[in-house]
Amino acid sequence: MATLKDVAKLAGVSVKTVSNVVNGYDFVKPENRRRVEEALASTGYRPNLGARNLRRGRTGFLGLMLPELSIPYFGELAGLVLQAAQEHEWNVLIEQTLGTREREHNALSALGPHLIDGAIISPEALHTNDFGDLAPGVPLVMLGEHVVDVPIDHVGIDNVQAARIAVRHLLSLGRRRIAAIGAHPQRHTAAQRLEGYHSALQEAGLAPIPDLVLPALRYHRANGAEAMAHLLALPEPPDAVFCFNDLLAIGALRAAAERGVRVPSDMAIVGFDNNEESAYSLPSLTTIAPDKAAIARAAVDLLRRRIAGGSDLEPEDVQTPFSLEIRNSTIA
């Protein structure tokens, strides 16, 4: 593997001159530039990024920590983060936390200060005090969950409002017994979506029915199916369900179909995330559609700002837009 030294020897100039050519420094005699470029080409020189970064004090890597790439939302988001990072010549190191606090903790400390210039983390189980001693000095952006009392940049959507809009949509269709699937004791986003759900009901003058609010330990399809089965076994089943993500909704859809419950006529369903698959389910899924590309861009931009600007900036909380994507699971 050719180094600057090899190229320099071949071209008959100093190492630094080669470095200058490589880095686009202006004042190099045309003759020398030509010779160097020739030598560069003939050796197939590639800069050793490790050495370069050691010297420059940057690594050129961003860390991206998320629960699981196999979850469509995160797969889609990761792809967009990769694109956004690439536009600023960053490579991305992805770490899967599997949603456990321990793994999130590990990921945060393993991607030490020297490995990455900054990190984007989508936490599920992290606690406030996990941030203190970990990765000190590494700029961090949180996605989704907003741990309030830690001064960290955050990107997300207005979950309360989004949930409210979803439920209002169901109300506008005349549904009155509206269930919710996805309550969770620890997850902040779950609490927010629940709040939006409740406030929409209240706006409509409806009393909350505790039996219609179902928890979900995980947000997978199986959990949605299970919850829907439970709802359908109630003496008075709901006529609509708001699921806190699309996977839950897809599971719910299946459980309904298995029991001969027709969607949307007997049961309207709304999801959250707008996974690609949701446009193709049968029926297609009405869902809250966050602007994932905007989230990815905002996260990378916040990191850029903080990496450039230092750590004394006020933490920012960026709210990205979303929309309600109306499909056949609510209107045939």
Added chain:
Amino acid sequence: MATLKDVAKLAGVSVKTVSNVVNGYDFVKPENRRRVEEALASTGYRPNLGARNLRRGRTGFLGLMLPELSIPYFGELAGLVLQAAQEHEWNVLIEQTLGTREREHNALSALGPHLIDGAIISPEALHTNDFGDLAPGVPLVMLGEHVVDVPIDHVGIDNVQAARIAVRHLLSLGRRRIAAIGAHPQRHTAAQRLEGYHSALQEAGLAPIPDLVLPALRYHRANGAEAMAHLLALPEPPDAVFCFNDLLAIGALRAAAERGVRVPSDMAIVGFDNNEESAYSLPSLTTIAPDKAAIARAAVDLLRRRIAGGSDLEPEDVQTPFSLEIRNSTIA
């Protein structure tokens, strides 16, 4: 950020002694070891991996190049590769090629020799001669597509046999007009699956019907829907379809439903990949299920072998197991 030097000064020993403690060298006086460990803890020392790798000549990174993380198959696969790599203390750098030859080319040359110890690539458009000058000396493992005349390790499944089994299954159900969706002029896997399709038909003594073999430029849901629409517009539509991946099948499922064609009674559908979503579609999708975890492990193992053993090893071609997952899109 603390360095070895800082720790050494604090502990009152030489830099190397600290390095020795950090790296678990045996012969350090207990007293000194204690002092060093104390200093290590109090400074919160983290080794600078860049510098360490510069010194050691390895990077600790694997490259993973695939078309798009938002495609479920690749999202799931990437997650498993991450896990397999993590077991051997490798970090993974993911590069999205978006399936274009140019991007695949770039990815291959950008993740230069110094950035990664080896790469796993799932090519879609790469040509034979793209491998020559790129990343010389970087061990490479190819997934899926098998570019035959390049001596590179390869992991995949027996596509011909898998396709044959899928089509045999349809034949065993009494279907006789069996279509195929996913033919593609360049893709090697497409050719193999087509071959399996044809050979199964031949076994059954059926003549191939060219009109029933549909191409797909991309393997997305939309392409499957489009193809199915086309099939249903034929004067004599098929009674079954073998789709070359699950996304095509999901799209086909939807197009069928939109036209009131019942699956499986009017039309049986088989997919390929066993995406998680396919167990939850309506009806659930019969599909070829590759052992993705085995693929991920095999790829990482091949890389380990080659990184350790040198480049003069014979290229290996590992075939991983698969199974036919029978669900409701073929049997109600």
Added chain:
DNA sequence: CATCGTTGGTACAACGTTGTAAATCCGCCG
């Protein structure tokens, strides 16, 4: 008592790059 091996420790160089400061070149002005 000289020698030896083991244990414990150190100084130095090197990995490949780039910033700094200093050296050299060259045309041109006076």
Added chain:
DNA sequence: CGGCGGATTTACAACGTTGTACCAACGATG
């Protein structure tokens, strides 16, 4: 022709780590 100033090039150090070679102390061995 001496010298000035910009253009061009260079040597050197440094980033943080670890391998190599070497030194020192010590108890045991002959």
